[in-house]
Amino acid sequence: MQPITTALCSFGMSGLVFHAPFIAANPKFSLYGVLERTKNLAQEKYPLVKTFRSLEDLLSDDAIELVVVNTPNITHYEFAKKTILAGKNLIVEKPFTATVAEAEELIALAKQKKVTIAVYHNRRYDSDFLSLKKVLDSGVLGTIVEAEFHYDRYKPELSKKVHKEVPTGAVGSLYDLGSHLIDQALQLFGTPDAVFADIAAFRPNSQVGDYFDLKLFYPAHRVILKSSYFVREPLPENILHGTKGSFIKTKADVQEQDLQAGKTPNATHWGIEPDADKGILHTEKNGIVIKEKITSLKGDYMLYYDAIYDAIRTDKTVPVSAEEGMEVIRVIEAALQSNLEKRVVPLSSN
Structure with missing residues (x-):
């Protein structure tokens, strides 16, 4: 097995929490380098890593096979293109x-240069989403009538990261948190x-x-996606209603909090939710109404990196x-237009 030599374009929360731990713990990858313009935080945690002071220096290193573009949203296009x-x-x-125009350009360019390009929608590997999908796919709820997904916080103060509070492209909770919810809705139900x-x-x-x-309009059902920074006591974040019954589930994936606490992805019981966060299934089976708790599936972001290895090797x-990443942006653009014009916006996909 030849490990994929990998470099990160930043070492903030994204690099420290969501990427470096999985690259470092997976023998299929080698955490080779990190772009840090003035600091050496990555070297402090991973002494063998190489620090680059510019993107140009990082990209000129022939040893690097895979680059993770985990910089501020507005820079994704520029860094990805380079x-x-x-x-x-x-x-x-x-x-x-x-x-969408930026996404289309990058997709065409990647095909021309024959490089592998993927988007990091890691929440597909959350325990709650995997559990929700299993219930949906089982058909136990009958025909879905309505689904509602939340990504709420109580965080009334402005971010200390100035770039997150400047009204430029790809900034705001619709891009930051909404992209997660939209991707999950598209995975479950397709394009509205x-x-x-x-x-x-x-x-x-x-x-x-x-x-x-x-509100996403589908021929036979509706999907509601919501987020607010003023939710101190959250409602259930995952709700499915069908012709036979309902499924309600909290957002309880433990991976992010475990990563922030310094745990590594190869820790015992990784990605397993507490029993208290089991989803509630209230439906009808064989003519009998049942209400029961459903044990959640194991969450595991490492599955994403395993799949990246297979794609490259x-x-x-x-x-x-x-x-798929572009389709999320297509929905976001339609949502921005809808909010501006105060109307329902038809969604067309190329």
């Missing part, structure tokens, strides 16, 4: 780009026919959206394609 032109395989953090959105900024002095309420399908 990475592709350098002939490197790449993972682009969500949201893929600020616009139309979108209606209400987007607002409720934090004092906020210049970017920190609240959204999206054996030419298998990437875990999240650039085209």
Whole structure:
């Protein structure tokens, strides 16, 4: 097995929590380098890692096979384009780009340069999403009538990261948190026919959206996606209603909190939720109404990196394609248009 020599484009929360631990713990990868313009935080945690002071220096290193573009949202397009032109395989953090036009250009360029490109929608590997999908696929709820997904927080203060509060492209909770919910909705139900959105900024002095309420219109059901920074006591974050019954599940995946606490992905009981967070299934089976708790599936972001290895080394399908990442941006653009024009916006996919 030849490990994939990998470099990160930053070492903030994304690099420290969501990427470096999985690359370092997976024998299929080698954490080779990190771009840090002034600090050496990566070397402090991973002494063998090489620190680069510029993207150009990183991309000129022939040893690097895979680059993770995990920089601020507005820079994804620029960093990804330079990475592709350098002939490197790449993972682009969500949201893929600020616009569909940027995504289309990167996809075409990656094909031209024959490099592997994927988007990091890791929440597909959350325990709650995997459990929700299993219930949905089982058909036990009958025909779905309505689904509602939340990504709420209580965080009324502005972010200390200035770039997150400047009203530029790809900034705001719709891009940051909404991209997770939209990707999951698309995975479960496909592309909606139309979108209606209400987007607002409720934090004092906020210049970017920190609240959204999206309704996705499908031929036979509706999907509601919501997020607010003023939810101290959250409602269930995952709700499915069908013609036979309902499934309700909290957002209880433990991976992020364990990573922030310094645990590694190879820890015992990784990705296993507490029993208290089991979902509630209330439906009808064989003419009998039942209400029971459902044990959640194990969450595991490492599955994403395993699939990336297979895509690069054996030419298998990437875990999240650039085209799928682009469809998330297409819904976001429709939502922004809907909010601006106060109307339902039809959604067309190329």
